[in-house]
Amino acid sequence: MALLEVQGLTAGYGIVDVLFGLDFSVDAGEAVVILGANGSGKTTTLRALSGMIPAGGSARLDGTPVLGTRPDRLLRAGVAHVPQGRGTIVDLTVEENLRIGGSTRRDDLAGDIERWFEVFPRLGERRTQRAGSMSGGEQQMLAIARAFMSRPRLVLLDEPSLGLAPLVTAEVFGQVGALVRETGTAVLLVEQNANLALDFASRGYVLEAGRIVVSGTADELRGDEAIRKAYLGA
Amino acid sequence: MSQFLQFLFIGLGNGAVYAMIGMGLVAIYRATGLLNFAQGEMAMFATFFVWTLDDVGLPLWLAVIGGMVGGGVVGALTYQVVVRPVGDPHQKPLAVVIVTVGLFLAFNALAQLIWGTDQRPLDPLFGTGELQLGSTYIAWQKLGALAVLGIEAALFYVLFMKTKLGLSMRAVASNPESSGLCGVPVSRILLFGWALASAVGAVAGAFMAPNSAVDANLMQVPLIFAFAAITLGGFDSFVGAVVGGLAIGVLTDVVPKYVGFVEKMPTAPAFLAILVVLLIRPQGLFGSTRVVRV
Amino acid sequence: MSTTAAPGVPARLLRAAPWVALVVVLVVLPQVLQPYWVNRVTGWIPLAIAALGLNLLTGYNGQISVGHGALYGLGAYATALVVNEWDWPFLAAIAVGAVVCFGAGVVIGLPALRIKGLYLALVTLAVATLFPQLVEQFSDTTGGTTGLAVTSLQEYRGRMRERSVKFEPPEWTGLAADQWRYYLFLALAAVCFVIVANIVSSRVGRSLVAIRDNEVAAEVSGVNVAATKVFTFGISAALAGVGGGLLALYNARVSSGSFTLAVSLYFLVAVVLGGPATTLGPALGAVLYGLFKDVVEAEVLPEAWKPASPLLLGALLVVTVLVAPGGIVGTTRQVRARFTARRLRGTTPP
Numbered sequence: 097m098a099l100l101e102v103q104g105l106t107a108g109y110g111i112v113d114v115l116f117g118l119d120f121s122v123d124a125g126e127a128v129v130i131l132g133a134n135g136s137g138k139t140t141t142l143r144a145l146s147g148m149i150p151a152g153g154s155a156r157l158d159g160t161p162v163l164g165t166r167p168d169r170l171l172r173a174g175v176a177h178v179p180q181g182r183g184t185i186v187d188l189t190v191e192e193n194l195r196i197g198g199s200t201r202r203d204d205l206a207g208d209i210e211r212w213f214e215v216f217p218r219l220g221e222r223r224t225q226r227a228g229s230m231s232g233g234e235q236q237m238l239a240i241a242r243a244f245m246s247r248p249r250l251v252l253l254d255e256p257s258l259g260l261a262p263l264v265t266a267e268v269f270g271q272v273g274a275l276v277r278e279t280g281t282a283v284l285l286v287e288q289n290a291n292l293a294l295d296f297a298s299r300g301y302v303l304e305a306g307r308i309v310v311s312g313t314a315d316e317l318r319g320d321e322a323i324r325k326a327y328l329g330a
Numbered sequence: 331m332s333q334f335l336q337f338l339f340i341g342l343g344n345g346a347v348y349a350m351i352g353m354g355l356v357a358i359y360r361a362t363g364l365l366n367f368a369q370g371e372m373a374m375f376a377t378f379f380v381w382t383l384d385d386v387g388l389p390l391w392l393a394v395i396g397g398m399v400g401g402g403v404v405g406a407l408t409y410q411v412v413v414r415p416v417g418d419p420h421q422k423p424l425a426v427v428i429v430t431v432g433l434f435l436a437f438n439a440l441a442q443l444i445w446g447t448d449q450r451p452l453d454p455l456f457g458t459g460e461l462q463l464g465s466t467y468i469a470w471q472k473l474g475a476l477a478v479l480g481i482e483a484a485l486f487y488v489l490f491m492k493t494k495l496g497l498s499m500r501a502v503a504s505n506p507e508s509s510g511l512c513g514v515p516v517s518r519i520l521l522f523g524w525a526l527a528s529a530v531g532a533v534a535g536a537f538m539a540p541n542s543a544v545d546a547n548l549m550q551v552p553l554i555f556a557f558a559a560i561t562l563g564g565f566d567s568f569v570g571a572v573v574g575g576l577a578i579g580v581l582t583d584v585v586p587k588y589v590g591f592v593e594k595m596p597t598a599p600a601f602l603a604i605l606v607v608l609l610i611r612p613q614g615l616f617g618s619t620r621v622v623r624v
Numbered sequence: 625m626s627t628t629a630a631p632g633v634p635a636r637l638l639r640a641a642p643w644v645a646l647v648v649v650l651v652v653l654p655q656v657l658q659p660y661w662v663n664r665v666t667g668w669i670p671l672a673i674a675a676l677g678l679n680l681l682t683g684y685n686g687q688i689s690v691g692h693g694a695l696y697g698l699g700a701y702a703t704a705l706v707v708n709e710w711d712w713p714f715l716a717a718i719a720v721g722a723v724v725c726f727g728a729g730v731v732i733g734l735p736a737l738r739i740k741g742l743y744l745a746l747v748t749l750a751v752a753t754l755f756p757q758l759v760e761q762f763s764d765t766t767g768g769t770t771g772l773a774v775t776s777l778q779e780y781r782g783r784m785r786e787r788s789v790k791f792e793p794p795e796w797t798g799l800a801a802d803q804w805r806y807y808l809f810l811a812l813a814a815v816c817f818v819i820v821a822n823i824v825s826s827r828v829g830r831s832l833v834a835i836r837d838n839e840v841a842a843e844v845s846g847v848n849v850a851a852t853k854v855f856t857f858g859i860s861a862a863l864a865g866v867g868g869g870l871l872a873l874y875n876a877r878v879s880s881g882s883f884t885l886a887v888s889l890y891f892l893v894a895v896v897l898g899g900p901a902t903t904l905g906p907a908l909g910a911v912l913y914g915l916f917k918d919v920v921e922a923e924v925l926p927e928a929w930k931p932a933s934p935l936l937l938g939a940l941l942v943v944t945v946l947v948a949p950g951g952i953v954g955t956t957r958q959v960r961a962r963f964t965a966r967r968l969r970g971t972t973p974p
Contacts, residue, residue, distance in 0.1 A: 171513035183508035200513035423741035436938030442931035
């Protein structure tokens with residue numbers, strides 16, 4: 097059984113429907129990407145799963161229906177969401193952001209915090225700095241580390257490349273990839289940048305105007321002619 | 331000179347009360363982003379709890395604690411039932427103003443309904459004695475108010491900077507959406523913010539009441555002073571509320587004694603402070619510049 | 625193609641019917657009610673005019689004022705002093721009050737350009753609290769808390785004396801004093817409402833609303849935002865001043881106790897409950913407030929329960945914002961529109 101099983105997912109904003117019945121899944125420890133252009137509904141998908149907007153259809157985590165659960169409850173169930181634009185809490189320090197990430201845990205966070213400072217040394221250097229004063233790339237790493245602080249089983253990662261320079265994005269993907277392999281956490285990534293995403297993920301779906309049009313392994317998607325033209329610049 | 335010192339300490343003592351109300355206002359502003367025009371009436375309501383417990387026979391300090399608890403419950407309920415459904419204050423300022431005006435009228439009337447319109451006396455927590463320094467006499471009550479303000483400020487500091495709850499409150503104040511995604515129970519945190527503000531109001535009322543009496547009009551003028559305090563100090567700064575409160579207290583008590591023109595207009599210095607600060611430096615002395623965006 | 629309730633009845637007549645009924649009721653009222661009640665209703669009219677002014681500023685133009693009670697008071701004192709010191713006729717005295725208040729409105733409106741939303745509400749709240757103190761400070765002129773009687777030279781028992789102002793109905797009307805006063809007040813109110821209705825439906829009125837909805841967009845599309853906002857503040861203040869002047873003449877007295885913070889709050893109550901950004905809203909709101917004060921509180925409730933009236937008003941205010949933000953007028957329109965839509969759908973051929 098898949099860790100996350102989604103069937104017939106629909107969602108919208110007010111009277112405008114954005115998603116028209118999506119079917120996809122993520123297995124434990126797997127990295128899956130949903131590719132799509134601007135406006136295809138990628139962010140809406142994650143927000144629907146996360147309980148931030150009302151949604152229809154079904155989503156099961158380990159068989160338990162979770163659609164419509166509030167974000168903070170979903171986190172306790174083991175799903176962490178790194179929102180678009182990073183969502184760092186700008187008035188808190190780096191360390192405080194990490195602490196908030198682990199706020200649902202009852203054990204001592206200090207050990208984990210130190211570990212993340214080892215994985216992301218730049219964050220360690222800025223541990224008492226206000227999160228809002230860091231660069232985009234550093235904030236992205238902070239947001240990801242923060243999500244992992246809750247020791248989730250599944251991380252929803254929304255367009256980490258947005259607003260970041262290519263080199264920085266590559267570095268972020270590299271770090272996240274290593275994290276995922278090490279911790280065995282599943283990741284559902286939505287991205288525009290197909291190149292990096294298909295290196296990172298093992299499986300993928302392509303979203304167009306609120307519907308999934310293609311699905312397959314990363315290799316299959318990379319080899320697909322139409323996708324190459326549309327998303328990889330052939 | 332000694333007369334000036336006397337006025338100064340009266341001003342500081344009163345200012346401590348404005349600072350206390352102001353800290354409640356800042357707590358609500360930081361949590362939910364709005365200016366609670368009903369804060370004074372809610373504090374007055376909590377002060378009536380204090381009076382009731384005192385009247386029943388409890389020692390005054392215990393009555394104050396009881397009033398804090400009662401006030402906290404009222405604040406929490408107000409948030410849950412009325413404030414939460416309104417939505418984002420920055421997008422609907424008129425709705426927020428109307429709601430707080432409605433709460434103002436409602437709490438004022440409710441207090442009169444429950445406790446009547448008689449003036450209820452309340453003893454000063456620190457008695458009526460005075461400290462004598464040379465030829466200057468300073469009431470212990472005023473010094474007590476300053477001391478209690480100091481304790482409150484210290485407790486706020488510890489709460490916000492050293493506890494997990496305080497961290498959650500700061501997180502929610504800065505970014506409620508992300509905080510929710512990190513598992514912080516956002517509306518429960520906001521609820522606590524409102525409860526805290528009203529609880530602090532009970533303490534402020536306990537110091538305000540002995541000057542006059544506990545009645546429905548107790549907080550109407552002090553509310554403006556408290557707002558002047560946080561405008562001067564910065565809407566989202568607790569330090570600002572303390573400094574601003576003391577400053578406004580001194581301005582309000584000292585200036586009319588020396589400037590005949592405003593002798594009968596105690597609110598005038600406060601009004602000017604509000605106007606000038608909002609025109610020249612809207613973030614006040616200690617507030618963050620993000621306060622300014624409307 | 626017209627929507628008709630009954631065949632043969634043109635739509636225009638149907639739409640005019642409620643207005644005609646309203647005018648009939650207003651005109652017939654003093655003939656039907658006891659003088660005591662005519663006087664009570666007359667006392668609601670100054671509030672209606674002030675609420676009209678506040679609605680123009682806050683409902684249509686989006687500038688929040690919690691301080692219109694101060695302008696109300698300013699108009700009242702100006703009118704009172706003009707009548708007392710210069711013995712001017714009432715309308716002229718009210719006009720002076722209106723002009724003074726227009727000036728005050730402009731003076732407040734200028735810094736209001738830089739202070740918006742909740743913060744403007746705060747400043748106006750401070751003004752409202754300051755006003756009674758101002759009256760105290762200048763009590764030599766204003767009479768402080770005791771107040772001033774508004775008097776004029778009248779013939780009494782063969783001699784000219786200073787007596788409280790009265791409204792003497794001329795012989796040819798055959799009306800009693802209370803009825804005459806009612807009609808005068810009503811006429812002035814009607815003029816004010818018509819003026820505001822014209823402003824609102826003109827290009828100026830549209831720019832008012834445009835500024836409320838999106839100031840930047842309004843500026844870009846050519847509206848002189850600053851001038852419009854300041855001018856609106858002035859007009860709004862002048863209307864409050866007219867209301868205040870009428871109040872002074874109605875009571876034949878002014879004192880600081882009539883112009884506390886509560887007055888400003890009740891103006892907001894009238895605007896919100898009646899229906900913000902509507903022509904008739906403020907009048908309905910004033911009537912509603914008047915009913916609460918003069919009927920519910922004064923006649924119905926026992927002594928110990930009198931605070932239930934403002935409690936109900938406060939609660940109504942909160943409920944209105946949450947559930948029916950259009951007030952009475954706005955919500956009625958919504959309900960009627962939905963009803964019409966449902967009826968239309970029902971009559972659509974399959």
